[in-house]
Amino acid sequence: MVDFVSKPRYDVSDLRKLMSLLCGPDGCPWDAEQTHESIRRNLLEEAYEAAEAIDSGNVDDLVEELGDVLMQVVFHANIAQSSGRFDLDDIADATCQKLIRRHPHVFGDTRAKDGSESLVFWEDIKRQEKQHEFVSDAMHSVAHSLPALWRAEKIQKKAAKVGFDWPDYKGALNALKEETRELEQAIETNSGIEEELGDLIFSAVNIARFFDIDSERALGLASEKFISRFSKVEKIADINGRKLEDMTLDEMEALYQQVKLER
Numbered sequence: 001m002v003d004f005v006s007k008p009r010y011d012v013s014d015l016r017k018l019m020s021l022l023c024g025p026d027g028c029p030w031d032a033e034q035t036h037e038s039i040r041r042n043l044l045e046e047a048y049e050a051a052e053a054i055d056s057g058n059v060d061d062l063v064e065e066l067g068d069v070l071m072q073v074v075f076h077a078n079i080a081q082s083s084g085r086f087d088l089d090d091i092a093d094a095t096c097q098k099l100i101r102r103h104p105h106v107f108g109d110t111r112a113k114d115g116s117e118s119l120v121f122w123e124d125i126k127r128q129e130k131q132h133e134f135v136s137d138a139m140h141s142v143a144h145s146l147p148a149l150w151r152a153e154k155i156q157k158k159a160a161k162v163g164f165d166w167p168d169y170k171g172a173l174n175a176l177k178e179e180t181r182e183l184e185q186a187i188e189t190n191s192g193i194e195e196e197l198g199d200l201i202f203s204a205v206n207i208a209r210f211f212d213i214d215s216e217r218a219l220g221l222a223s224e225k226f227i228s229r230f231s232k233v234e235k236i237a238d239i240n241g242r243k244l245e246d247m248t249l250d251e252m253e254a255l256y257q258q259v260k261l262e263r
Contacts, residue, residue: 002026012070016088019074023082036076043072044145101125135162149215152205160209169210176203232259 002021007014022031050065077088102122105112112118132138135158142154159165166172179200186196208215233255237244244252 015071015074016078019071019078023075023078031075034075034079036079039072039075043069043076046072101129135159147216149201149205149219152202153209153215156206156209166206166210169207172203172206172210176200176207179203229256229259232262 002024004018004021010018019031022028023034024032046065046068050062050069053061053065073091074088077086077091081087100107102125103118104110104125105118105121110121112121127138130138130141132141138158139155142151142158144151146154156165166175179196179202183193183196183200186192205215208218233252234244236255236258237247237252
């Protein structure tokens with residue numbers, strides 16, 4: 001039996017101790033076997049589940065999912081501490097140091113008139129810290145592990161900050177049309193299809209940026225809408241004693257267009 005006292009309510013220090021016990025010699029064999037690499041995906045999944053809890057507006061779910069994210073952070077800290085590299089206090093110290101450095105308008109003599117100027121201070125200091133001499137340096141630093149749509153948006157925003165941007169959405173929309181034509185040509189010649197498709201999606205993200213739309217969220221909503229409509233198509237077919245796999249594409253498309261008209 002490990003030395004851990006049950007309480008009606010725990011705090012962060014208890015979580016830290018609990019993870020240490022679980023990863024210790026008398027703890028859980030699975031926990032003890034984990035590495036930063038083996039639980040990398042877990043951290044990403046927990047972050048997405050926390051985001052979904054935020055979208056749902058369910059406070060209890062949010063508490064649970066943020067707890068799972070926090071647990072992953074403590075887990076990684078415990079793995080590093082066991083090899084003498086760093087611990088949770090080192091993580092907290094680095095974070096506090098960064099927050100103080102990047103808020104000169106709070107902890108220094110500088111003043112920010114609004115949130116936009118605060119963000120400018122943050123980005124300027126970040127660029128100095130990362131020693132980014134060129135805008136492309138900052139682009140290269142955008143994490144490759146981000147969802148591709150988000151990464152594209154962040155890269156485009158960095159270009160826009162130095163004026164490399166369309167004056168309005170019309171230029172971006174025309175670029176999307178041009179990329180569509182280039183994709184059609186690639187398909188006709190069966191050459192460079194992947195590249196042109198990527199350019200098309202990149203241009204679509206650019207349009208989303210002009211309207212302050214999260215392209216990742218927009219695509220997610222489109223996927224949910226398709227699922228909903230497809231489900232209705234299946235139900236209509238089932239009511240009529242049909243299975244989709246036995247129907248022609250024209251028949252299925254007719255049902256889909258019927259569902260689209262329903263609001």
